[in-house]
Amino acid sequence: MSIYLDYSATTPVDPKVFEAMIPYFKEKFANPSSIHTLGRIVREDVDKARATVAKSIGAEPHEIIFTASGTSSDNMAIRSIAEKFAHRGKHIITSVIEHKAVLQTCKYLEKHGYEVTYLPVDKDGLVSVEDFRNAIRKDTILVSIMLVNNEIGTLQPIKEISAIARKNQIIVHTDAVQAMGKMKIDVGELGVDLLTFSGHKICAPKGIGVLYVDENLKDDMVPLIFGGSQEFGLRAGTENVANIIGLAKACEIVMEDVEKEAAYVKGLRDLFENRILTEIPQTYVNGSREKRVCSVTNIAFKFIEAEALMIYAEEICCSTGSACTSESVDASHVLYAIGVDPVDLHGSIRFSFGRFNTEEEVNRAVEMIKTSVEKLRAMSPLV
Ligand SMILES: *Cc1c(COP(=O)(O)O)cnc(C)c1O
Numbered sequence: 001m002s003i004y005l006d007y008s009a010t011t012p013v014d015p016k017v018f019e020a021m022i023p024y025f026k027e028k029f030a031n032p033s034s035i036h037t038l039g040r041i042v043r044e045d046v047d048k049a050r051a052t053v054a055k056s057i058g059a060e061p062h063e064i065i066f067t068a069s070g071t072s073s074d075n076m077a078i079r080s081i082a083e084k085f086a087h088r089g090k091h092i093i094t095s096v097i098e099h100k101a102v103l104q105t106c107k108y109l110e111k112h113g114y115e116v117t118y119l120p121v122d123k124d125g126l127v128s129v130e131d132f133r134n135a136i137r138k139d140t141i142l143v144s145i146m147l148v149n150n151e152i153g154t155l156q157p158i159k160e161i162s163a164i165a166r167k168n169q170i171i172v173h174t175d176a177v178q179a180m181g182k183m184k185i186d187v188g189e190l191g192v193d194l195l196t197f198s199g200h201k202i203c204a205p206k207g208i209g210v211l212y213v214d215e216n217l218k219d220d221m222v223p224l225i226f227g228g229s230q231e232f233g234l235r236a237g238t239e240n241v242a243n244i245i246g247l248a249k250a251c252e253i254v255m256e257d258v259e260k261e262a263a264y265v266k267g268l269r270d271l272f273e274n275r276i277l278t279e280i281p282q283t284y285v286n287g288s289r290e291k292r293v294c295s296v297t298n299i300a301f302k303f304i305e306a307e308a309l310m311i312y313a314e315e316i317c318c319s320t321g322s323a324c325t326s327e328s329v330d331a332s333h334v335l336y337a338i339g340v341d342p343v344d345l346h347g348s349i350r351f352s353f354g355r356f357n358t359e360e361e362v363n364r365a366v367e368m369i370k371t372s373v374e375k376l377r378a379m380s381p382l383v
Helices: 015-025 037-056 070-084 100-110 129-135 158-167 241-279 306-312 333-337 359-379
Strands: 064-067 091-095 115-119 140-144 171-175 194-198 209-213 283-285 296-301 348-352
Touching (some): 037 064, 037 241, 070 100, 070 140, 070 171, 070 209, 091 100, 115 129, 241 296, 241 359, 306 359
Parallel strands (some): 091 115, 091 140, 140 171, 171 194
Antiparallel strands (some): 064 209, 296 348
């Protein structure tokens, strides 16, 4: 029986979410844009879902745009603002440890006349607010910094960054994909103009994302996909109704339980981490152990190839690098940026915990890892 410790890559759909979605594959299949009774019923359900999603991050329903994924939301936020505000300037600030959805969008814009500053991070994975302040130029239009990093879990000082950005009339986007469901999120408190999150990281299905757009900015958004007038004319295409309903249910669960769940998940993460660090010699945690989300630990095992360990402890599902880059032989850009010893880059593994994990699983995983590390080190010429 496998032990799933890869919640940062994706999560299982919560049975309550699945249950809520079923009618939309069956009797409630109508197109919400249809004006017949069935269509109108589904439209009302989508509206209710939008209100629930909005409430879960302290937003208004008309500030929520449903997209196809976290990646689509990141693309839309950055490209839309870049296009609309090009007359004011073509400079964007981001960080070196963003998700590829942000980094690759920035790379694309660089090929089209924009300039991007990639802020460095310290050994904890933190962006410096001072560095941000110093990077601001007259032509800076947008800053995009993630709330929580997906590989090491670092929490960035978004509130402070927003405050400075506001004074300089710079629009703020944050990728909150890894923060949603693990901490309370309030867009007003954060002071951001745009915020991304994704369904499949919070026990809703894959293929649904959210872009929050502050109402003052809404008229400045330009669509990237053209067609019908769905999603306020900003994202054409018939709504993925079942996924929208599922996402709303997941957000409802988050609203009810986020603090309790975060404490539970943190308990499991800490138990795992403490046992590994004390029972397996020559291991350490990559990044900050304090300024970090509750669910992730990224551990370096010295003298070990992470892939080999994953083969030995094959019952454990976890990630080397990040899932999105694990097919490439390149080491993680995040671990590289925080200055992990190059030798240890290939011995680092991300374990991420969630709602359905148990203490028994955690303890079983530790035992398996212990045995596997011992075997591998016994064979290694490096030890
Ligand atoms: C998973 C993830 C994304 C991408 O979301 P998808 O819905 O898989 O496209 C973006 N940013 C971060 C930080 C993520 O962890």
